[in-house]
Amino acid sequence: MRANAPSVALPLMFTLTGLLALCAGIVWLVMQPSILALYHYNQNVIAVTHLFVLGWICSVVMGAMYQLVPVALETKLYSERLARWQFVFHIVGFIGMVWMFRAWNMEQVGHFGSVLAVGVALFVYNIARTLWRVPKWNVTATAVSAALGWISLTIILGLSIAAAKSVNDYESPASTTGTTGVILHGLKWVAGFLTPFGAISTMHAHAHLGGVGFFTMLIVGVSYKLIPMFTLSEVQSRGRAVGSVILLNVGLAGSFVTILRHSALKPAFALMVVVALAVYGWELKAILRARKRRALDWGIKYFLTAIVLLLPLSVLAVVLSCRGLPQNTFTGQLENLYGFLGLIGVVTFAILGMLYKIIPFLVWFGRYSRQIGRAKVPALADLYSARLQALGYWAWLAGLAGTGVSIVLSNETGIRIGCGFLALGVGTLGLNAGKMLSHYFKPSPFPLPISTLPKTA
Amino acid sequence: MTTNEITEEAILETLRQVIDPELGCNIVDLGLVYSVSITGHKVAVVMTLTTPGCPMHESIRWGAQNALLNLAGVEAADVEVVWEPPWHPSMMTEFGRKATGVGTF
Numbered sequence: 001m002r003a004n005a006p007s008v009a010l011p012l013m014f015t016l017t018g019l020l021a022l023c024a025g026i027v028w029l030v031m032q033p034s035i036l037a038l039y040h041y042n043q044n045v046i047a048v049t050h051l052f053v054l055g056w057i058c059s060v061v062m063g064a065m066y067q068l069v070p071v072a073l074e075t076k077l078y079s080e081r082l083a084r085w086q087f088v089f090h091i092v093g094f095i096g097m098v099w100m101f102r103a104w105n106m107e108q109v110g111h112f113g114s115v116l117a118v119g120v121a122l123f124v125y126n127i128a129r130t131l132w133r134v135p136k137w138n139v140t141a142t143a144v145s146a147a148l149g150w151i152s153l154t155i156i157l158g159l160s161i162a163a164a165k166s167v168n169d170y171e172s173p174a175s176t177t178g179t180t181g182v183i184l185h186g187l188k189w190v191a192g193f194l195t196p197f198g199a200i201s202t203m204h205a206h207a208h209l210g211g212v213g214f215f216t217m218l219i220v221g222v223s224y225k226l227i228p229m230f231t232l233s234e235v236q237s238r239g240r241a242v243g244s245v246i247l248l249n250v251g252l253a254g255s256f257v258t259i260l261r262h263s264a265l266k267p268a269f270a271l272m273v274v275v276a277l278a279v280y281g282w283e284l285k286a287i288l289r290a291r292k293r294r295a296l297d298w299g300i301k302y303f304l305t306a307i308v309l310l311l312p313l314s315v316l317a318v319v320l321s322c323r324g325l326p327q328n329t330f331t332g333q334l335e336n337l338y339g340f341l342g343l344i345g346v347v348t349f350a351i352l353g354m355l356y357k358i359i360p361f362l363v364w365f366g367r368y369s370r371q372i373g374r375a376k377v378p379a380l381a382d383l384y385s386a387r388l389q390a391l392g393y394w395a396w397l398a399g400l401a402g403t404g405v406s407i408v409l410s411n412e413t414g415i416r417i418g419c420g421f422l423a424l425g426v427g428t429l430g431l432n433a434g435k436m437l438s439h440y441f442k443p444s445p446f447p448l449p450i451s452t453l454p455k456t457a
Numbered sequence: 458m459t460t461n462e463i464t465e466e467a468i469l470e471t472l473r474q475v476i477d478p479e480l481g482c483n484i485v486d487l488g489l490v491y492s493v494s495i496t497g498h499k500v501a502v503v504m505t506l507t508t509p510g511c512p513m514h515e516s517i518r519w520g521a522q523n524a525l526l527n528l529a530g531v532e533a534a535d536v537e538v539v540w541e542p543p544w545h546p547s548m549m550t551e552f553g554r555k556a557t558g559v560g561t562f
């Protein structure tokens with residue numbers, strides 16, 4: 001059987017790694033709620049953020065891209081072997097980075113970050129070569145290409161920040177010769193380049209490159225393919241779809257520069273990103289209105305709720321981009337809320353919804369695709385419990401609300417309780433993932449009735 | 458003496474064993490099967506999918522071919538997936554609409 005996608009084991013490895021990182025991150029927040037009750041420029045916040053961003057979100061997103069980009073864009077993955085190597089670099093890189101952020105050893109963050117960067121380079125090269133083969137270019141391919149560019153910039157800036165923070169700990173480059181000297185001169189140059197922008201502005205610019213450029217760009221671009229596919233609809237206005245992706249790219253480029261330079265134009269570009277998301281929401285609404293499949297399953301409900309959460313997130317983004325805001329504890333907590341709502345509210349909620357499409361598909365594809373037509377195989381919805389899905393949805397929503405309010409109030413008890421609800425939400429996904437994976441390890445196809453033909457005399 | 462006769466009804470009944478796992482409904486009631494032709498012991502089916510780039514593309518095509526080859530009397534089966542005319546929910550049967558929650562047209 002010819003297939004565009006790689007073997008299901010590859011995306012499943014990434015997905016299971018992501019789920020473990022999500023569990024670890026939520027448990028960490030329950031155990032140490034002060035992380036969200038204090039200003040975010042400290043080692044614990046940065047460590048747990050990278051656990052969520054690299055361990056959870058990037059693992060799942062990259063694994064899913066290896067599976068979905070080839071099938072959604074009707075082409076073949078360039079190299080499965082490169083993807084397997086990326087997995088190794090990714091695991092070593094992100095675990096080491098989180099560990100070293102926790103210990104606040106920036107030299108080692110840089111070293112593990114370089115390992116991660118090798119993996120990201122393999123990922124970008126692999127997906128770019130895959131996109132090169134796309135027979136019919138469309139808005140999804142454009143958004144995926146842009147996301148590859150932004151993730152590359154995110155990694156380069158992240159490594160530059162680590163270099164700038166650790167370079168002063170080295171001996172003077174002037175006293176070092178050979179390759180080491182060249183590297184140290186390079187690090188010094190990077191440190192000199194970033195110093196005028198300020199540590200916090202640089203960190204915020206880095207976060208927006210990844211959060212908006214990679215995650216949001218992919219959510220927008222991929223949903224133009226997946227939402228019509230799952231709801232039996234189609235893109236209603238190509239102009240709106242393309243316009244939203246272009247505006248998002250221009251808005252992000254402007255936001256990056258203005259955040260870095262702490263410019264007065266910051267709100268203008270923040271507004272441009274908000275307009276891009278509003279155009280996206282407009283088109284998504286039109287796609288849903290035109291859908292033929294009236295009932296929305298829980299996976300889609302998770303995803304759409306995440307999109308609705310872009311609304312408060314956008315308001316916060318515009319407010320926080322204003323220069324005149326007082327630099328006090330309350331503003332700091334609003335910034336924490338912004339990051340929490342973006343990563344755990346929008347991106348994670350969207351991914352949780354899509355996981356209810358991705359995991360059953362991978363399991364089904366891995367175990368039942370060759371049985372189809374030979375045995376009675378289950379539908380995707382038969383692989384998991386819709387009740388657990390519903391419970392997980394409400395638990396996640398309650399957790400977001402409770403944690404969000406408690407972050408603003410800097411209330412550690414409230415944050416712990418809110419994160420407890422998030423843990424319940426993750427628990428329901430864990431149970432359902434176990435249910436789905438049980439089919440992977442112990443498939444249960446039923447034999448078909450023996451076919452009969454009419455007999456003629 | 459009796460002989461097996463392959464009929465279009467038997468082919469369609471067999472293809473009802475092939476489901477689109479995302480929608481949870483068989484390909485015949487989804488309206489994905491465009492034509493069936495029988496030449497002796499050889500069967501050719503022209504079908505489509507709900508969307509180009511459907512992740513289940515190969516599985517469903519493969520499944521349809523498997524199902525046909527399992528049918529007594531069929532020695533060769535050719536399943537071709539086409540995109541023209543594009544599939545539309547109005548092509549579904551009443552059973553298919555009920556099974557997938559799609560409204561009437």
